[in-house]
Amino acid sequence: MSKATNSPKKPSSQRKDVVRAEKLQAGYGTKSVCGVASFSLQSGQALALVGPNGAGKSTVVKTVVGQLEAVSGTALIHGAKVDDRTLDFRREVAVVFDDDAFFPALTVEEHLAIVSAGHGVEDVEEVIASELEFFGLKALATSRPYNLSSGQRRRMLLASAFVRPRSLLVLDEPEQRLDTAMRHRLATRLRAEVDAGLALLVVTHDPEFLTTVATKALFIADTVHPMTPAQAAAAIASENPHAE
Numbered sequence: 036m037s038k039a040t041n042s043p044k045k046p047s048s049q050r051k052d053v054v055r056a057e058k059l060q061a062g063y064g065t066k067s068v069c070g071v072a073s074f075s076l077q078s079g080q081a082l083a084l085v086g087p088n089g090a091g092k093s094t095v096v097k098t099v100v101g102q103l104e105a106v107s108g109t110a111l112i113h114g115a116k117v118d119d120r121t122l123d124f125r126r127e128v129a130v131v132f133d134d135d136a137f138f139p140a141l142t143v144e145e146h147l148a149i150v151s152a153g154h155g156v157e158d159v160e161e162v163i164a165s166e167l168e169f170f171g172l173k174a175l176a177t178s179r180p181y182n183l184s185s186g187q188r189r190r191m192l193l194a195s196a197f198v199r200p201r202s203l204l205v206l207d208e209p210e211q212r213l214d215t216a217m218r219h220r221l222a223t224r225l226r227a228e229v230d231a232g233l234a235l236l237v238v239t240h241d242p243e244f245l246t247t248v249a250t251k252a253l254f255i256a257d258t259v260h261p262m263t264p265a266q267a268a269a270a271i272a273s274e275n276p277h278a279e
């Protein structure tokens with residue numbers, strides 16, 4: 036395996052779809068949870084999925100990354116049907132969902148080291164030091180997950196997506212449990228990475244986060260339709276504040 040850096044790939048002059056969903060119906064078994072979704076995502080773009088609680092955003096994202104079978108339709112990543120067991124998929128696609136997934140016996144820096152080295156990153160120590168700094172985890176590098184706050188554990192999980200190479204980053208409500216300063220820092224960084232060529236698929240309920248990060252949006256409900264980031268931010272802002 037060739038050595039890798041943890042930076043997103045630069046956009047090529049000829050843009051190809053990183054994600055293409057065609058008439059995708061996401062759901063469980065034979066029951067779809069939302070309308071039919073057709074969309075594409077290219078290098079240098081960030082697509083935000085928005086919509087009310089229970090609308091089907093996470094289900095769509097899990098279907099796109101192959102964690103769920105599509106009820107019907109197709110999802111392609113880099114032109115191929117998704118198989119999250121393949122080496123190519125795992126090399127290219129970094130995914131962070133909202134569920135805490137960690138090894139209780141390993142420290143924060145050991146978690147990051149496993150992910151980074153496992154993806155063939157050359158300068159593991161340097162990369163980890165930089166992400167510990169960015170995510171405000173430097174003083175907690177030798178702590179174990181159960182000794183962290185929920186927001187600190189969230190930072191560790193997010194950091195794990197940045198210590199490895201990625202051409203597609205998939206984040207499900209990354210703003211969850213982060214304080215305002217961290218949300219802002221993360222949003223600003225994600226936008227810079229998108230501008231440098233990353234493809235980002237993100238579910239969010241945070242209008243400010245969306246406005247900073249997204250280049251386009253998709254409203255998920257009984258019908259699915261595209262929106263501009265400004266329209267999507269307005270749609271989120273009008274969501275019932277007591278719905279979450």
Ligand SMILES: Nc1ncnc2c1ncn2[C@@H]1O[C@H](COP(=O)(O)OP(=O)(O)OP(=O)(O)O)[C@@H](O)[C@H]1O
Nearest residue numbers: 063068086087088089090091092093094095238255
């Ligand atoms: N494992 C499952 N089996 C069956 N139905 C499920 C399962 N997980 C979620 N659902 C249902 O699928 C629908 C969509 O859920 P999903 O988590 O995709 O919504 P969401 O838009 O991401 O919501 P939120 O904004 O609350 O995170 C909901 O009605 C939910 O109850």
